[in-house]
Amino acid sequence: MSFTLARRAARMNPSVIREILKVTERPGILSLAGGLPAPESFPVEAMRAATERVLREAPREALQYAASEGYAPLREWVAAQLNEQGLAATPGQVLITTGSQQGLDLVAKVLLDPGSGVAVEAPTYLGALQAFAPYEPETISLPCDDDGPRLDALERARGARFLYLLPNFQNPSGRCMSAARRLAVADAAAAMGLPIVEDNPYGDLWFDSEPPPPLAARHPLNTIYLGSFSKVLAPGLRLGYVVAPPEVFPKLLQAKQAADLHTPGFNQRVVHEVIRDGFLREHVPTIRARYRARRDAMAAALARHLPPGCRWNAPRGGMFFWVELPEGVDAAALLPRAVERGMAFVPGAPFYAERPQANTLRLSFVTVAPEQIERGVELLAQALKEFA
């Protein structure tokens, strides 16, 4: 017909994971595939009270057009929160976004030309690859060990527009960068003139001890920091934020304004109403306790059922286990067999920007109850033994 697509449209693709999830949403499938927070942890009562209050006290303001920067008290709350974590940010550096996914889109829109380098971890968050792809960058995948990106690989990122990192309980690997690696990577990147985009949706979901300070605390002027309310409150509100150095903040704001004018003011006020008096100090520990028990259940189930030759590390926070199957076992080929047996996972290959490691898979431990985790892992192990 008459429509001519932009060249960048060729770089857009349906999310492999969403396609997999469609298959695995068949009734009776025990899914460890999704990346959904446990809905029983959503603070429904607090939300109800907050919406009621916002609609009683400031209905016209909450329902009217609002500032592209975001709701001022929420920006202040975010800045204060980050200051406590050692990240010196002013409210003027905080841009409220429609989920942190939008933050990734805006950052890419402002910083990436066709052919620009963008360095990522191997593996990395698939949603970030999808946000960056339409801007047609060259993606450089940095080899990682259990502490994060390997220092001897950083040179590969030289000249890139930024290095994208998810240091806390990474999706998909569950990895948490060590304090020493954070400092070393932050310093090396600053010395190379390589900006860092630090994404932190899971940092509050630690089970054993708080993660080390953000890389942004070390070199705030070299770092754009992204946060989210999706994992500590609820994702259906689509509320995240970007904290940016004064050098790039104005362009991110202009991009935000062009993209959707502003994030729903109603949602911003409701969330601020929920959290303003310290609600998260009580609430987040209940999520941690729930997720920790499920992490323990999955660690035990994996140890009990998986055959020799499989490797995994129990994550110290977040939502995911990352499993390496024996060399030569293709997780994508295993998936249909697992689904036949009644369980689902996400194969690891799509999380790699380059050179996918086909013998990896991601398991979510937060959406289902411990007994189901046990059963799901048992089914996975059966499928694997039959397949190998």
Next chain:
Amino acid sequence: MSFTLARRAARMNPSVIREILKVTERPGILSLAGGLPAPESFPVEAMRAATERVLREAPREALQYAASEGYAPLREWVAAQLNEQGLAATPGQVLITTGSQQGLDLVAKVLLDPGSGVAVEAPTYLGALQAFAPYEPETISLPCDDDGPRLDALERARGARFLYLLPNFQNPSGRCMSAARRLAVADAAAAMGLPIVEDNPYGDLWFDSEPPPPLAARHPLNTIYLGSFSKVLAPGLRLGYVVAPPEVFPKLLQAKQAADLHTPGFNQRVVHEVIRDGFLREHVPTIRARYRARRDAMAAALARHLPPGCRWNAPRGGMFFWVELPEGVDAAALLPRAVERGMAFVPGAPFYAERPQANTLRLSFVTVAPEQIERGVELLAQALKEFA
């Protein structure tokens, strides 16, 4: 410092209007500048009941991650609504967006390469120009008369990726395209292989008679149609939609997913709860009545106060009057004098993609009460007489 901006960032600019609004938000300024719906028309009670119900009946679904396409019952409602207006669309063609501004961004992202032509009306909606600009198109401005874009000018749009039109009570001109012009433009564009992007935020706000059918009804496969809940319910919810032919829908969906995963599910369910049983059939007429009275007040005030040599047409819907000052009078230079006297408007020049007509200005008649409209126009006339 270390950040290198993308080339497209040079095309992003702060909204001229938002900058003007900052100046004019000084206390004591009677502003006819803003484009804000009247907050007293926000259905606060209905919203309160709907949020309460959503959080009681489906809290976990409303607060969880959701489909990028949008909430299925809301997509069905939109399709049914458009079918009534003669636009044959299926729910599968409806993409729910974070305000219709996001629809403009997604359309541009999917259809515009650097240097692509995009044709717009002169003047046109500034937010559309801002949404398109980062994709670095060549913007072609089509001369218009009171019925819409002039047919003899359409040839200038040949080869453009699309023609952007706002046929109902356009922002800023208030113009409503005639039925004959719609058909002629839709047919000519289809014959030229020129897709149309039809934006309709104001169509429900008619005062005298319903506007003619959308251009999309004539050539649905050649048209992308955008709608919004901002003007009939409230803008602070950020809910709009794009209706696209099957040929382009999948790419728009992929762009949407990369941009913010999905529009807040909570907001979609609340709005669906408000409107599902015909609420808008009662509610929208109350907005029309309020705005009609204010339109009449402004028409009377303009006739009473403006000096000879000024031209305007009373709009038959929407939110804006468009005033042409005498030849040679620069509205941007007039603005500070008007502000000194205590009123504000928006100069017309920024609404032109090419060859701005400096002697134009936009007045909003919906945000303030009739007495204030009278007073605001009187102050404008005084400033103008002093200035000319």
